[in-house]
Amino acid sequence: MNRQGKTRLAKYYVALEDSEKHKVEYEVHRLVVNRDPKFTNFVEFRTHKVIYRRYAGLFFSICVDITDNELAYLECIHLFVEILDHFFSNVCELDLVFNFHKVYLILDEFILAGELQETSKRLLDFSFQNPDFTSTPADRRPSVRAVRF
Secondary structure: OOOOOOOOOOOOOOOHHHHHHHHHHHHHHHHOOOOOOOOOEEEEEOEEEEEEEEEEOOEEEEEEEEOOOOOHHHHHHHHHHHHHHHHOOOOOHHHHOEEEHHHHHHHHEEEEOEEOOOHHHHHHHHOOOOOOOOOOOOOOOOOOOOOOO
């Protein structure tokens, strides 16, 4: 989300109605934006924790279970931003807006069903160099034209 409260990227791993999603995003924005930078990047939120980090005018936040490791998810946010920065060559807010489909692909490469799956930047960079990574299904040519039995 940006400083004005506009959500630029959101991925939910639990079922919520749209009205509840907007309410959560609004409440998280209010919690995070006005916090003093001297405070920790962890905030208790309802029965969960919000881990956030600010990069320029954007706040990246993750809502996790109260028992999850805060530092692991703080590093997850940093890894995500590093990968975006490498992929887009100095990422900015407009990259997230106009290339949201690529950003979701990147996110899905290392977070699966809400759990951190891959933490190696080297392995993630290798998968992004694959030419099929960012192409759409219409752009890909099938290696097998037809299969008959």
